[in-house]
Amino acid sequence: MLATFKQIWGLKTLKGKLRFYTLLLIALPFLLVTSFFFLFQREQVLGGALRQIVSSLRQEGNVMRSWMGERFDDARFLAGIDALRQGDVPAMLPLLHFYQDTHPFVSDVIYVSAQGHIAGAVSAAPGIYVGDRPYFQQARAGKPSLTSVPVGRASGQPICLFVTPIQAADGGFGGAIAIIVVLSSLDRWLLGARAAPGGEVLLCDGQGRILAPSSAVAAGGGPGRAKAPAALLEAGETGSLLRSGDGETWLGAAMPLGDDGWRLLSQVAASDVLAGYRRQSWWFLLAALCTLAVVTPLVLRLSRNLERPLLALAAYARTLRATRYREDCPLEFPKDVPIEIRELLDAFCQMADEMRGHIEETERISVMDALTGLYNRRFLFSGGTKLLDVAARAGKPFACLMIDLDHFKDVNDIHGHSAGDRVLAHLGRVLLACVRKSDLVARYGGEEFAVLLTGADAAQAAELAERIRGALAREPCRIDDVFLPVTASFGVAEAREEVEYGESPLEDMLARADKALYRAKAAGRDRVVVETRG
Known part of the structure; x- marks a missing residue:
């Protein structure tokens, strides 16, 4: 195969080698620079985009954690009202309605009695038993909790409950207060929180179910069925490159929001990130090709000026070999031959004359052993x-x-x-x-x-x-x-x-x-x- 390559490109001749390696010497810097630009710079662009996603998600995570902390503060504030501590439902209902009216993103506020029944609410029907629910059990243990429900009964959309225990007037367990938020209320904020061009921010629970925005929930199959990609869930808060099933590359990160397992996710296709980079790369390549087109004729001209005397020298060398160094030097040197080439030609002709004398002398030396008639x-x-x-x-x-x-x-x-x-x-x-x-x-x-x-x-x-x-x-x-x-x-x-x-x-x-x-x-x-x- 190597011999075929040399024959195709004429590398068996001085002329072919000189032109091939001259062109290679011209093209190699452009190839190296272009390769560096297309390969190394590509990684730099992807790495910068990934760092942008992580930084943006970290900022959005701080905003989300602040929002969640405010809801817990609201729940603790309501739990400290005397009417709730005393279990006075008629007195507490106006307060619950007022809170719901002043917080549009809150769909309901529920008071659960110490016995586990809904005793008062803005919208929910009283009397429903929820004492077996995990959030109520945590409230009975004196712990606040955040619970996500993939499909709310009333809204049919993902909701979450900020639940805080109530301390009764006598110091005992007085039930729990739950603030219910329909997570579609976060759509405007999440859709505006772009971690990277072309990438949206998703809110998921501990099981990887998409809770918001509602557009992502609908695109994933609806409430309770929309799932975030497993690879994206495992990307971690430092982010990583992801491979989809069809072989496409994505950049993604998953920012944890707390011990409840909630996470903010974001991913963007590498092709979207590299769109501008590709346009820049093609312009760079075009400039390199134009430079190559200008420089190549100049270098080829220099190559031809070196080829002519060397080809004449090679022809004379072949003649010397065919005539056993009996041919006189016929070379005529062009005026524009570089000094170094001229010195080479002069030295070669002189050596050819000396070699002719040495060969004649060497031929007189016998290769036979005189005593035995064998070779020596x-x-x-x-x-x-x-x-x-x-x-x-x-x-x-x-x-x-x-x-x-x-x-x-x-x-x-x-x-x-x-x-x-x-x-x-x-x-x-x-x-x-x-x-x-x-x-x-x-x-x-x-x-x-x-x-x-x-x-x-x-x-x-x-x-x-x-x-x-x-x-x-x-x-x-x-x-x-x-x-x-x-x-x-x-x-x-x-x-x-x-x-x-x-x-x-x-x-x-x-x-x-x-x-x-x-x-x-x-x-x-x-x-x-x-x-x-x-």
Whole structure:
């Protein structure tokens, strides 16, 4: 895939690379800045909107708690009136009516006797027993309470009761006073209390039922059925990002109002918050593209001025390679070439002339070992590296033999160095007779030889080593009229991708084969040892 990409974009040529990376260098700052603007700045906008929601809800919560405290103060004030403490219903009713008339949001005021019956009220019918209601039980225990009713009997709308116990004139429990408020009376305040653009504020009870405003109650299925989203209820007073079932992102917070579980909720769609930000982002992107359109032709012109001399230099380099450095420098430098490029071209032409002389001298150096007719150590590494690279690209195995004549010092000491040279030549002939034409046989140094085997693994190399050892056993070296037995020790290794010894796979393989050779020597000589891992 990478090769296809390079071919499509022309990255295999200097011209293609220069233009591609030049354009990339131009576009990258704009891409980075645009990415920062679209990604990081987006989070900043959402975070700011969320902080605004939390701050606004905290302020509205303070207002709501103040309003609730005033209703409890009203209930305590009524509970302290003598007529209620004495249970004088005829005397208290005008007072209850007066309170209800002066507080339009109050739908009813109820006096409950100590026995749990409604004894007096503005609207409610007397005689109803409410002694089993939780709010009355709390009043009997001397505690005020706030109770929400999702569906009021009279109004059919969510209501709440601010209930306070009454202390009788004799100091005992004298019943309870309950101020009933229809929560739709909070609509105007809640609809005006926008925590964020496009987001409304909801009042919910401890069970997550929406109590106000009435528009949200109706949209949620009506009184008693309208429920706030569970994720919004869990958002907490610090707020959080929410995910709806359809994958849309929301910002929301839930501000607790007290121990009764009431909460103020608000959420707004992230898309509404980001509407203005998106318009700003598109304008920014348009400006970046316009800048890119202006700068690109200028940079391309500079790129072409650099391309021409470099392309001419590359063409000359190809010509030199094809003619083995026999071509003179034909480059003509344009006048507008930068000084650095001109110096590069001059230096290249001078180096080409010097290289031509070095090559001619190098070609005179023989790559053959004069004594054995085999390749020398120098060619072993240069030619062997090429063979190993070809085998690696083709996915073929590659192995080598390291061969050392046994007791060669004794041959020199007993029969003389001339005999030693003939033994070396004899081994070279045997090796050439046993290997393939594609294999590389070289004198490694002294009495040590190396064989590189293309397309052969360690097992196949070991088989060849045994054949060579057998051939040596069958063909002793003839020195004048004496047939001198010749044996050798063999170390076998196979090429690996990882390099443990030396700096290249070839050096590593030869080193491992040499270690195997020394093990063969230590084990008694005249044998083949295959290098193993570990």
